[in-house]
Amino acid sequence: MKSGMETSDRYSIGVDIGGTQLRAALYPEEGMAPVQLATTPTQGPEGEPLDRLLGLIGSILPASGRVAKIGVGVAGPINPVSGVVYRCPNISGWECLPLAEIIEKRFGIPTALGNDANLAALGEWKYGAGIGHHDLVYLTISTGVGGGVISGDRLLVGGRGIAAEVGHITVDPDGPLCGCGHRGHLEAFSSGTGIVNYIREELERGRPSILAGMEEQLNAAQVADAADAGDPLAAEAYQRAGTYLGRGVADMLHLYDPTIVILGGGVIRAGDLILRPMRAAMETSVMSPQYLENLVVTTAQLGGQAGLIGALVLARM
């Protein structure tokens, strides 16, 4: 009886630090339904992002009971051992910030950091599409391409915590410039940005398309709509994005040998427009059919919650 009472008072906190939003959730000892959830814009009139974050965490602390651990996901490279944020692309001034230590000191609660895409992989593995798998590759395709890898039931973090940058493998050295400044990375072909950039370039070359004139504000969802409406250039942009994605996934199969590949992010909402060429390229690019044996290729289940739930999984480790 006593131990039952004690355990029901043992909370975990998950925090998700995005470029536009900060989210924090208080979870009971089991399950993934938060008992408290708070959200605030990352940038706001009152306070620096760090103060806003600490305030947000403070606002969901339980009135009674103990918080065992805080798990924090950051959209940027972090060191999971030292708890330092190397940098956060959307929050200026967060350079080599000892964030875990700052949170621990403020609240007296052990705190662990993770990269948001890595944590999303962890979330999908524990509570989403990857339940029951031991070796998993997760890719999120949105404005960029990120991801995470579970290998032998463990998150692969690497020696500095910056492993599994799956969007930044070179799929064609003569390819377009990537957001990171290098040429021909998977992200440069298959991200929403890559799709839109391709349309822009082809329009500039004089290719006809119902997207002509929309170059300025174009996004990947509009390109998908145009493809669904029969626009050949729009369909070609997704065909190309999917083909390179499939080649990149084949590389992941050779390197990580997962039993499941989970695809998330807004661009995947285009469905077969990108998934069909992805599967075709993956199957023709793989060096041995063995890599495809009992391989599950599926879409993410946790959507925008993946990062927060991954932070919860980290807190419960």
Add this chain to the structure above:
Amino acid sequence: MKSGMETSDRYSIGVDIGGTQLRAALYPEEGMAPVQLATTPTQGPEGEPLDRLLGLIGSILPASGRVAKIGVGVAGPINPVSGVVYRCPNISGWECLPLAEIIEKRFGIPTALGNDANLAALGEWKYGAGIGHHDLVYLTISTGVGGGVISGDRLLVGGRGIAAEVGHITVDPDGPLCGCGHRGHLEAFSSGTGIVNYIREELERGRPSILAGMEEQLNAAQVADAADAGDPLAAEAYQRAGTYLGRGVADMLHLYDPTIVILGGGVIRAGDLILRPMRAAMETSVMSPQYLENLVVTTAQLGGQAGLIGALVLARM
């Protein structure tokens, strides 16, 4: 006293199954100096390779004392969980062979299988160039390109045991055909075969070189000698091999975030001919200088012993 005596009688056996040679070694409880070592050609007048292998293992069993475990390295894809050899490129008939079970039944000794390149990574990590590192990428560049990865002090094997085929990532989709039948893999550019094929193609195109007329029997060591003698085509072949190798290594940094990259295999004996362009390409291709922080790039220490010593490490696990 008694426990001391018992432990000194606890041997391990390492076995290395190559295309041309079978090797087996009996090791004491500690250290990497074998007390017995036996070698035989894989193919011979008496007996099938499997019989020759079992005979070889039988020949090094200790007269007294107990063998705790046998570790077996196989030049081909294997399943480390089931102990099945999927196939062995140089031994016909080894298709889905339950080798671990066969050895266990014959000798009554627990037996574990590993892929030879993965085991070489394990050997270099435990007893070679990688001592003290937790995250390691090992590449062996010879007629092909193979390798293995240690991530968080564990060999990365994947869901089917066929992970870390580092030679079979696509570094240029328009590149030459790889030994595996696909186009533009790292192996097609940077292996000895890739180097020789490049020389042959360029000679056929009429390029001058002191290697002209030697096309038939050419090997990578001869190309290295020609480069050292000032032959521009030979130097270019290594420059190209090293450049693609460096790009491939940059991909590995992004994907595995190792603190050490160990390069083995005969082609690496060309030294700076391949290592200088490799380093240059790695440094310019990496997306963030963080991946290079405290990164050790070095050559393998165990040479031809790496596979056998890796089998020993596997046996001691």
